[in-house]
Every structure is written in C-alpha cells, then in structure tokens.
Amino acid sequence: xxxxxxxxxxxxxxxGQQVTLRCSPKSGHDTVSWYQQALGQGPQFIFQYYxxxxxxxGNFPDRxxxxxxxxxxxxxxxNALLLGDSALYLCASSLRxxxxxxxxxxxxxxxx
Amino acid sequence: AQKIxxxxxxxFVQEKEAVTLDCTYDTxxxxxxxxxxxQPSSGEMIFLIYQGSYDQQNATEGRYSLxxxxxxxxxxxxxxxSQLGDSAMYFCAMREGRYSGAGSYQLTFGKGTKLSVIP
Numbered sequence: 001x002x003x004x005x006x007x008x009x010x011x012x013x014x015x016g017q018q019v020t021l022r023c024s025p026k027s028g029h030d031t032v033s034w035y036q037q038a039l040g041q042g043p044q045f046i047f048q049y050y051x052x053x054x055x056x057x058g059n060f061p062d063r064x065x066x067x068x069x070x071x072x073x074x075x076x077x078x079n080a081l082l083l084g085d086s087a088l089y090l091c092a093s094s095l096r097x098x099x100x101x102x103x104x105x106x107x108x109x110x111x112x
Numbered sequence: 113a114q115k116i117x118x119x120x121x122x123x124f125v126q127e128k129e130a131v132t133l134d135c136t137y138d139t140x141x142x143x144x145x146x147x148x149x150x151q152p153s154s155g156e157m158i159f160l161i162y163q164g165s166y167d168q169q170n171a172t173e174g175r176y177s178l179x180x181x182x183x184x185x186x187x188x189x190x191x192x193x194s195q196l197g198d199s200a201m202y203f204c205a206m207r208e209g210r211y212s213g214a215g216s217y218q219l220t221f222g223k224g225t226k227l228s229v230i231p
Contacts, residue, residue, distance in 0.1 A: 105156040
C-alpha cells in the first residue's frame, strides 16, 4: 500500500519564476492538504482540497494556488517566487472527516 | 498569541531512559484534538498519538503516551525506553472546532523539539 508520494523531491528556482509541486494521496484517501515548513519552523497550513474544490485556506497570498484531480491527486502552484518561499512543502492526505493525516516526505524548494 | 507552544528547542536522553516533551496549547473551542508527530531527517511527518478534548483517558500507543492536563492546557508526550531511532524532531499540533462537513481538519503546529538519544 503506497503512502503519500510527492514530486519532485528537490528543486531550485529563481525569484519571479513559477513552480508546480505534485502529490498522490494514500490509497483510498480523498482529501489533500498542503503545508509549508520553513527551516527551523513547524509546518503551516496552506490549503485543503476535497471533491476537487478548495475547502479551507490558511494565511497565504493568492500566489499560492492548487488543484485536485478526479483521481484525488493534487498540485500546488506558486507564482512570482520570492526568496521567502524557500521551504519544505508537505502534502498530507486523509479520509473525509478523518482525524489522522498521512504526510509525504515533501518537496524541498530553494529560491535563489 | 501562539496556539501551540513547545518550549524545549532541544532535548537529550540516554538510551533506554524515558523522556517528556512539553506542549501547551491555547484555544477557546471546547472541541479540539491534539497530535504528536515525529519528523526524521527524511522530512516525512510520522503520526505518533492523538488525544481528543473529550477523551476521558490519556492516549497511549506502544512506547508513546500523552499526558493530557486539560485545565492546564498541556499535552506532553512521554516516550518510554528511548531508542537511538527516536532521534528526530517532534511536533505538537492541534485541530480546532467541529467538523465542517467537507474535507477534513487543518492542523496548527508548534515549532518542534529536537530529541537526541545518546547511546
């Protein structure tokens, strides 16, 4: 049973560029959440997708957007990258109304 | 105000000894849940234990137990018989409020405690 898988694992971008991160949820899970973890900090909630709609959103600007596909996989897009967007981006999946989140190993983004 | 506070940036424990990692939380919602996650250097957040605000007994999962003191708003993680593989970052997290009817919950995390187990 595959867990949550994320790609790419590492990437380097320059300021102003755009990036797309991908996530496949754990088998059977229909809800996907994205978190940003800056160095030395705990993860911060970006947004959550369920039934292909954004259901909840944290305190992140509109440069951060996402999508969920019919197979429940998800993408996180960040436009106009800033140096401060450098972080580990974690995807988590769960069942609808589920308490427990299952996390992937993350995508480490470096913005130069 | 911080919703989740972890006051220990780093902790050391001797192998086979027990260790307590502190967590205090702040919420006015009567319905909430508290989690502990382990994050090894690989980056993956590994679920350890969960305590709901209405649970009468402290949660236990193998070598992990959660010392839940509701009046003091604390949810400390106790790891018994520490092993070298326990060396990692540990995060306390909270979900608040009742289920919205779509999707699931969002979590608020603390800044973490780095645990180092000494042979």
